Amino acid sequence: MLVKTVCFILIVCFASANDYISAIKVPGNVLGIKATSKAWMSANFVNFKAYPMVNIKTNDSQANRLNYNNGVKTIKIKALYDGKNIAFLLKWRDTTENIAKKLETDSFEDGFGIEFPTQLEVIPYVNFGDRKYSVIYYEAKAGIVQYSKKQIFDNNKNYINVKQEVFQYQGFNSSKKINFKNSNITMDLIYKNGYWLGSLSKQIVDKFSSQNSGAFIISFSVYNGQNMQRGRLRNLTPWIAVKLEGVDGGEQLINKIGEQITANVKNGEKIALKNCSICHVYKKVKNAPKYMAPDLSFVGGYGNLDYLKESILDPNRVQVEDFTKTAHPNFSWIEKNENNKNSSIMPSFDWMSQSEINDLLAFLQTLK
Numbered sequence: 001m002l003v004k005t006v007c008f009i010l011i012v013c014f015a016s017a018n019d020y021i022s023a024i025k026v027p028g029n030v031l032g033i034k035a036t037s038k039a040w041m042s043a044n045f046v047n048f049k050a051y052p053m054v055n056i057k058t059n060d061s062q063a064n065r066l067n068y069n070n071g072v073k074t075i076k077i078k079a080l081y082d083g084k085n086i087a088f089l090l091k092w093r094d095t096t097e098n099i100a101k102k103l104e105t106d107s108f109e110d111g112f113g114i115e116f117p118t119q120l121e122v123i124p125y126v127n128f129g130d131r132k133y134s135v136i137y138y139e140a141k142a143g144i145v146q147y148s149k150k151q152i153f154d155n156n157k158n159y160i161n162v163k164q165e166v167f168q169y170q171g172f173n174s175s176k177k178i179n180f181k182n183s184n185i186t187m188d189l190i191y192k193n194g195y196w197l198g199s200l201s202k203q204i205v206d207k208f209s210s211q212n213s214g215a216f217i218i219s220f221s222v223y224n225g226q227n228m229q230r231g232r233l234r235n236l237t238p239w240i241a242v243k244l245e246g247v248d249g250g251e252q253l254i255n256k257i258g259e260q261i262t263a264n265v266k267n268g269e270k271i272a273l274k275n276c277s278i279c280h281v282y283k284k285v286k287n288a289p290k291y292m293a294p295d296l297s298f299v300g301g302y303g304n305l306d307y308l309k310e311s312i313l314d315p316n317r318v319q320v321e322d323f324t325k326t327a328h329p330n331f332s333w334i335e336k337n338e339n340n341k342n343s344s345i346m347p348s349f350d351w352m353s354q355s356e357i358n359d360l361l362a363f364l365q366t367l368k
């Protein structure tokens, strides 16, 4: 009997993935560092998965078709810091080099984005933040512009101009351009042997991001121009912890962000089929009407455990908005409640037992 109880207790246990980025301390200044700099040899790449964003469809049927079978991508990431500034290097496979041509407004470029929370108290929605908790998004895309003296040619004769932009997001459809001219932010992008190399360097603490322990969180995305990817149509990593080598603290955050739940996945799958598949499609389960609610096929990949839990118990904390009314004409995901406040049409499932919730969460974590 005693043994049984122990086993029962052990069915629900938490484990942490140890995948985080260790920023290596280097002498000198990492600000302005290029993607091909030798300094990068001091650090090793760690592989992270970036999940296709399918939860909200665009209103471009061609782009939706091109991305229909878009799979999970691997981004190799490393980081350096010099005490005051931090730099990230990303490397990802892309068999086609897509560069926006001058005067072509409908061509799509390859590129990448890096997202930082604007505050540290609450972890924002990884997919562009939400109304309450915004994120800063640094984006670099490849393009060709006219030659001028200052510009450099790469080996393949193309001048690659990095189109660098910084936005503040409070959810989809809310981008606010930020003037970063005096902010010491530089991004670089170079195509070599079937891979893109992209770098970002910035001050660790600046107008938008603070830092109070040895770790913080960040998320990465890559765009494939060939598939007409842009904005929210991209491959996205979950929040990833960055640990500053030699600075104490932050272990709690690292553990929290990588939390995995071990519970009864099979039972969770049954619970989802009964309670969630009327609204949500995910993987092969396509009972729900099209666009009734976000597609959950990769939600376990980009959503951390707390976010998944909160989505079930308090659907109003983060409201994923279906702003593309032309793509989703039949269903509104957000309604006005009696106080004229936005409210999700998703009901709370807080009536479920703790073990049912755990099983459901364990199942959701397999959706990736």
Ligand code: HEC
Binding pocket: 055, 272, 275, 276, 277, 278, 279, 280, 292, 293, 294, 295, 296, 299, 303, 308, 311, 312, 315, 316, 318, 319, 320, 321, 332, 333, 334, 344, 345, 346, 347, 349, 360, 364
């Ligand atoms: C009545 C329809 C409905 C039901 C039933 C429903 N949901 Fe939702 N769900 C929605 C809508 C609409 C949204 C988008 C608005 C929001 O964020 O609340 C959403 C959002 C979500 C999200 C966030 C998705 C993202 O891309 O970030 C998750 C996770 C989720 N639901 C899980 C569930 C689970 C698990 C169940 C079953 C226990 C469930 N939902 C049942 C309608 C529903």
